[in-house]
Amino acid sequence: MNNIPKYINFSKIGSSQLGFITVAEAQKNVPFDIKRVYWTYYTPQDVIRGGHAHKELQQVIFAVSGTIEFYTEDLKGNKNNFILDSPEKGLYIPRLIWRNIQFSHNAVLLCLASELYDENDYFRDYNEFKTYKDD
Numbered sequence: 011m012n013n014i015p016k017y018i019n020f021s022k023i024g025s026s027q028l029g030f031i032t033v034a035e036a037q038k039n040v041p042f043d044i045k046r047v048y049w050t051y052y053t054p055q056d057v058i059r060g061g062h063a064h065k066e067l068q069q070v071i072f073a074v075s076g077t078i079e080f081y082t083e084d085l086k087g088n089k090n091n092f093i094l095d096s097p098e099k100g101l102y103i104p105r106l107i108w109r110n111i112q113f114s115h116n117a118v119l120l121c122l123a124s125e126l127y128d129e130n131d132y133f134r135d136y137n138e139f140k141t142y143k144d145d
């Protein structure tokens with residue numbers, strides 16, 4: 011169940027009169043312990059980011075502002091795309107998922123990550139990823 015990317019719908023607490031709050035909690039609506047949080051912003055609309063997969067890292071990602079589109083592929087060749095266009099919509103990305111990411115001009119991506127940053131956890135070469143044998 012936890013080896014495919016999927017949306018997680020978070021609660022939207024509040025009202026359009028007062029505004030909203032959305033809460034992410036480790037091992038509750040986020041299926042791992044959160045070790046790192048990062049956010050990206052000011053990404054030009056014509057840039058495609060990502061272009062990598064992770065050996066162990068799991069992530070839940072939000073577009074807290076704007077729209078972010080993910081193109082994903084797993085080791086079996088299953089391809090999907092996901093659109094984050096609302097701050098209460100999360101995308102769970104398990105380990106071993108290649109992804110490309112495109113941003114609207116105003117997008118702010120928030121990522122909850124299961125591990126600290128480790129460049130050795132990255133596949134940055136698509137062929138190396140696709141030929142990886144997961145035991």
Ligand code: TYD
Nearest residue numbers: 046048050058059060061062111126127128
């Ligand atoms: P990367 O994960 O490749 O970003 P994207 O998928 O958005 O293109 O990271 C971009 C750069 O930032 C890369 O040089 C590594 C660095 N980085 C850190 O130093 N720490 C971090 O926690 C992250 C996510 C990236």
